[in-house]
Amino acid sequence: MDALQGFFYGLGVATDGSNLLAALAGALMGTAVGVLPGLGPVAGAALVLPVTFLFDPAVGLIMMAGIYYGSMYGGSTTGILINIPGEAPSIVTAIDGYQMTLKGRAGAALTLTAIASFVGGTVSVIGVMFFSPVLSQVALVFGSAEFFALTAGGLLVLSRITGGSFASGFLPMALGLMLATVGVEAVSGYARFTFGTRDLLHGFTLVPVVIGAYGIAEILFLVDNYSERPRAPKVTWRELFPTRTEWRRSVAPWGRGTIIGFLFGLLPGPSATMSSFAAYRLEQAVSRHRKELGTGAPEGICAPEAANNAAATSSLVPLLALGLPFSAVGALMIAAMMVQGIQPGPLLLVQNPDIFWGIIVSCYIGNVMLLVLNVPMVGIWVKLLSIPTHFLIALIIVIASIGAFSVHNAIFDVYVLLGMGIVGYFLRKMGFQLAPLIVALMLGPIIEKHFREALYLSNGDPAIFLQGPIAQAIWLIILALMIGTPLVKWWRTARPSARRIKAD
Amino acid sequence: MADRIHISTAKARICTGALMLVIFGVYLWQAIGLPTGRMNAPGPGLFPIFVAGIIICAAIITIFDGLTMLRADETFDLPLGRPLVRTLAVLGALLMLALLLPIAGRVITPFLTILAITLTLSDRSWIHSLLWSVALTALVWLTFIELLGIPLPRGVLLSF
Numbered sequence: 001m002d003a004l005q006g007f008f009y010g011l012g013v014a015t016d017g018s019n020l021l022a023a024l025a026g027a028l029m030g031t032a033v034g035v036l037p038g039l040g041p042v043a044g045a046a047l048v049l050p051v052t053f054l055f056d057p058a059v060g061l062i063m064m065a066g067i068y069y070g071s072m073y074g075g076s077t078t079g080i081l082i083n084i085p086g087e088a089p090s091i092v093t094a095i096d097g098y099q100m101t102l103k104g105r106a107g108a109a110l111t112l113t114a115i116a117s118f119v120g121g122t123v124s125v126i127g128v129m130f131f132s133p134v135l136s137q138v139a140l141v142f143g144s145a146e147f148f149a150l151t152a153g154g155l156l157v158l159s160r161i162t163g164g165s166f167a168s169g170f171l172p173m174a175l176g177l178m179l180a181t182v183g184v185e186a187v188s189g190y191a192r193f194t195f196g197t198r199d200l201l202h203g204f205t206l207v208p209v210v211i212g213a214y215g216i217a218e219i220l221f222l223v224d225n226y227s228e229r230p231r232a233p234k235v236t237w238r239e240l241f242p243t244r245t246e247w248r249r250s251v252a253p254w255g256r257g258t259i260i261g262f263l264f265g266l267l268p269g270p271s272a273t274m275s276s277f278a279a280y281r282l283e284q285a286v287s288r289h290r291k292e293l294g295t296g297a298p299e300g301i302c303a304p305e306a307a308n309n310a311a312a313t314s315s316l317v318p319l320l321a322l323g324l325p326f327s328a329v330g331a332l333m334i335a336a337m338m339v340q341g342i343q344p345g346p347l348l349l350v351q352n353p354d355i356f357w358g359i360i361v362s363c364y365i366g367n368v369m370l371l372v373l374n375v376p377m378v379g380i381w382v383k384l385l386s387i388p389t390h391f392l393i394a395l396i397i398v399i400a401s402i403g404a405f406s407v408h409n410a411i412f413d414v415y416v417l418l419g420m421g422i423v424g425y426f427l428r429k430m431g432f433q434l435a436p437l438i439v440a441l442m443l444g445p446i447i448e449k450h451f452r453e454a455l456y457l458s459n460g461d462p463a464i465f466l467q468g469p470i471a472q473a474i475w476l477i478i479l480a481l482m483i484g485t486p487l488v489k490w491w492r493t494a495r496p497s498a499r500r501i502k503a504d
Numbered sequence: 505m506a507d508r509i510h511i512s513t514a515k516a517r518i519c520t521g522a523l524m525l526v527i528f529g530v531y532l533w534q535a536i537g538l539p540t541g542r543m544n545a546p547g548p549g550l551f552p553i554f555v556a557g558i559i560i561c562a563a564i565i566t567i568f569d570g571l572t573m574l575r576a577d578e579t580f581d582l583p584l585g586r587p588l589v590r591t592l593a594v595l596g597a598l599l600m601l602a603l604l605l606p607i608a609g610r611v612i613t614p615f616l617t618i619l620a621i622t623l624t625l626s627d628r629s630w631i632h633s634l635l636w637s638v639a640l641t642a643l644v645w646l647t648f649i650e651l652l653g654i655p656l657p658r659g660v661l662l663s664f
Contacts, residue, residue, distance in 0.1 A: 167569035174562035190548040390625035414602040460543030
């Protein structure tokens with residue numbers, strides 16, 4: 001099945017009534033999650049994960065993908081209107097977006113960001129549609145050693161480039177791998193690190209760990225700095241239309257942001273956040289109006305928004321083609337597949353084309369829905385901000401507990417939620433990154449499987465991990481990224497122009 | 505009374521690294537008790553030994569990272585006073601939910617949790633909090649129990 005045939009096949013799947021509803025629900029929930037404080041896309045997707053088990057696998061996965069890219073649309077709304085970005089990728093958008101609000105151009109800023117998100121998301125889906133099947137075909141020749149290199153190496157790279165010092169990502173990664181080894185081991189059925197308790201036989205389930213580390217920790221941050229939110233300005237229907245100049249200045253940044261976002265999405269790490277910063281930096285370098293950036297320039301909102309949506313969408317490539325989650329939301333989508341008995345990986349395209357093409361085409365549909373719903377419904381999204389924070393916190397705590405409990409119907413998971421909330425809170429306070437912990441917890445059993453399979457196939461010869469040309473190439477790329485990242489960082493701070501700026 | 509305490513990030517990281525060393529000790533002690541198998545037929549204990557190696561590396565790297573940060577004088581703050589009370593109240597409400605759910609069941613427990621949190625965080629009257637807690641509990645009931653059919657415990661006090 002080529003990409004076009006796949007597209008029409010996926011169109012049939014995605015336009016099925018339940019899948020259309022799932023895309024709509026995901027898009028709406030994602031926007032709400034992006035607008036509201038206290039829940040990010042990761043915790044939002046984790047909350048719906050147990051609910052997805054009640055439906056067909058495609059329904060759940062389409063809904064989770066919708067939450068992820070929907071939150072990118074919603075995250076910018078609060079940043080533009082009240083200078084409080086809903087999500088990390090919208091931090092950059094808030095710089096010029098809020099300045100536009102102060103100039104009375106809030107409506108135009110909201111319209112331009114919604115279109116930027118649409119352009120980024122839609123163009124990126126086209127890339128995903130053509131690139132994923134090719135990568136999937138290539139990955140069919142991968143053996144255990146190659147997959148070990150991809151998973152273990154990818155995790156190492158994620159821990160290195162996810163932000164902060166090396167320890168900031170490496171320590172959470174080690175914690176995640178440790179938690180992944182707890183419970184009954186898949187091959188021999190041996191109970192590991194359970195200390196004789198029945199509760200630990202299941203191991204640490206992804207849902208309570210994710211909701212705790214992201215959702216509960218975020219709630220603790222919110223309570224820690226508790227204050228009523230500033231009132232958002234009213235935006236009338238007429239104000240939503242940008243001027244001709246604003247339209248003209250937005251086109252090129254949409255294109256540049258989309259390309260940057262698509263490329264960043266293919267890499268492990270917080271690609272949506274990194275791509276929005278990179279897109280802003282590019283505008284600072286190449287835009288004709290670069291001197292206006294920071295004072296309410298349309299380029300400052302269009303490029304980052306197109307980039308973060310393109311990255312959120314293109315991160316589906318490693319997920320669908322290789323079965324590798326390089327983000328926390330990706331890890332949840334892999335978990336959703338595995339619970340429903342679907343084997344993620346290169347064979348997904350052959351064994352479950354409905355899932356593969358259904359998710360891709362639903363992204364087109366979801367992006368159209370978001371564009372149609374977001375701009376006219378901006379008043380409703382703004383109204384969400386008037387919900388008092390204490391009700392929101394109480395509701396999130398109860399829903400999070402129900403979500404954690406419902407995976408195994410076990411109270412133990414609510415205690416895990418509480419524990420991970422505290423751990424996540426302190427790790428974030430100290431500047432550690434949480435994504436490597438989540439991805440390591442998900443990838444741990446997969447890494448172990450390929451590690452043991454490779455040793456078994458090579459009759460115990462560890463040289464197998466470096467023997468094949470593909471494995472060697474993957475390790476070389478990983479080595480280059482591991483060494484290259486600190487070198488680039490050093491060069492950026494040590495070059496004479498950077499030193500001059502610091503001195504000024 | 506100040507409502508913030510400033511903690512040195514460097515010292516906190518050194519303590520975290522030291523804690524990881526303790527975790528490494530316990531993990532390794534458990535891991536070496538697992539059957540490792542042979543290299544051509546690896547047992548369930550082989551990969552954990554590999555993970556133990558990563559844990560000790562993480563501990564050492566974090567301690568080293570903390571030591572290099574000592575000069576930077578970077579800090580983060582933790583709540584004290586009223587913000588600390590609010591934070592502990594939210595954690596306490598979550599703990600209460602975990603403890604009460606098997607006993608008080610799927611209606612009373614969410615209601616008490618929501619009430620406890622709104623009473624702690626809101627400046628409005630207790631009647632306002634009470635009424636909203638009833639409404640939000642009804643919303644949770646309708647969505648998760650009636651609509652999605654999630655089998656939350658009925659509890660031993662009341663069987664609804």
